[in-house]
Amino acid sequence: MTPTDINLVKNSFRQIVPIADQAAALFYARLFELDPSLRPLFRGDMREQGRKLMTMIATAVAALERIDTIVPVIRQLGARHVAYGVREEHYGTVGVALLWTLEKGLGPEFTPAVREAWTSTYTLLANTMIDAAKTAQPSAA
């Protein structure tokens, strides 16, 4: 990712932070509309789940300049997702729901450049998780 991409992601995410709960609710509603079969994978409180997701995205966004420092955390997250029943093909649907949510939250500020920058960010996280999932031991996940 270029420094410009990183700035676009950081600045746009700053606008999502104050509306994080609503953004998370929108995200899951959209996700389950896109693929209702994903709903049963989520067993806990969805408000709590939304906060965990937003916190993890915030951590990743904050570390974009030094992505190597959070790769181990993202890999562990990917390995845990195997145990949640998440498969590689689900990452595409989650990416679509995430970009849709950002578009709703940012309105006209979700420019093509901002979309590209978020696409790169999500792809980076998803690929890291998928790669870790492939090598994860089922018993350790």
Ligand code: HEM
């Ligand atoms: C960049 C991509 C993703 C991020 C940052 C992310 C983040 C998280 C976080 C922080 C948790 C809390 C539990 C933990 O830390 O282990 C979680 C749980 C979960 N995630 Fe993800 N996730 C991503 C992709 C996905 C995808 C593609 C799916 C597929 C549907 C998914 C489904 C789930 C499920 C089912 C749980 C467990 C919910 C429960 O315990 O009820 N996640 N995710």
